[in-house]
Amino acid sequence: AQSVTQLDSHVSVSEGTPVLLRCNYSSSYSPSLFWYVQHPNKGLQLLLKYTSAATLVKGINGFEAEFKKSETSFHLTKPSAHMSDAAEYFCVVRNFNKFYFGSGTKLNVKP
Amino acid sequence: DTGVSQNPRHKITKRGQNVTFRCDPISEHNRLYWYRQTLGQGPEFLTYFQNEAQLEKSRLLSDRFSAERPKGSFSTLEIQRTEQGDSAMYLCASSLDGQELFFGEGSRLTVL
Numbered sequence: 001a002q003s004v005t006q007l008d009s010h011v012s013v014s015e016g017t018p019v020l021l022r023c024n025y026s027s028s029y030s031p032s033l034f035w036y037v038q039h040p041n042k043g044l045q046l047l048l049k050y051t052s053a054a055t056l057v058k059g060i061n062g063f064e065a066e067f068k069k070s071e072t073s074f075h076l077t078k079p080s081a082h083m084s085d086a087a088e089y090f091c092v093v094r095n096f097n098k099f100y101f102g103s104g105t106k107l108n109v110k111p
Numbered sequence: 112d113t114g115v116s117q118n119p120r121h122k123i124t125k126r127g128q129n130v131t132f133r134c135d136p137i138s139e140h141n142r143l144y145w146y147r148q149t150l151g152q153g154p155e156f157l158t159y160f161q162n163e164a165q166l167e168k169s170r171l172l173s174d175r176f177s178a179e180r181p182k183g184s185f186s187t188l189e190i191q192r193t194e195q196g197d198s199a200m201y202l203c204a205s206s207l208d209g210q211e212l213f214f215g216e217g218s219r220l221t222v223l
Binding site: 004044046090097103 | 114144152154155156159167202209211213
């Protein structure tokens with residue numbers, strides 16, 4: 001069975017401080033993993049993806065994620081938060097032709 | 112803009128009415144997915160198409176729901192005899208050969 005667990009439903013950081021959004025997955029096979037972002041009243045946008053190449057994946061807007069097979073984790077990080085990063089973030093695992101979403105983490109960025 | 116397009120963006124209907132949503136995918140994408148998202152939850156898989164063939168349906172998709180993708184281009188999602196529990200955001204996404212999903216902005220359904 002495939003599933004995704006986002007460990008925090010809400011994360012609050014100050015502008016300019018690091019961001020860490022945590023994701024653990026379970027998968028029967030070698031997974032493909034993604035992070036998507038959803039701004040209010042906007043569609044889901046791909047931030048980055050892991051598809052069995054480099055374990056450290058760089059995405060848009062300065063975000064990165066590291067695939068750790070031993071920990072079954074794919075945490076999303078950014079060195080310095082910006083006000084425009086405030087949004088909801090979804091970790092996604094793909095197995096065969098289906099994509100499974102986590103329940104989301106809402107990121108609040110304080111000035 | 113050649114992204115995924117969904118309409119209507121908002122639909123308010125009375126319980127028992129039928130509603131239909133349309134999705135126009137990115138033109139070269141062969142796969143099309145429908146998801147449902149309720150407040151505070153991540154998107155839940157409903158169904159997907161490869162070209163015109165509907166390959167899988169979630170058990171969430173009751174017999175009141177039907178989806179089509181004639182000619183492998185646009186898709187429609189119809190909900191018959193709507194119930195208040197159907198109120199949600201219906202998301203459409205397309206992809207090329209199952210690579211990353213490209214989403215539309217969604218169609219929000221409110222059932223009164």
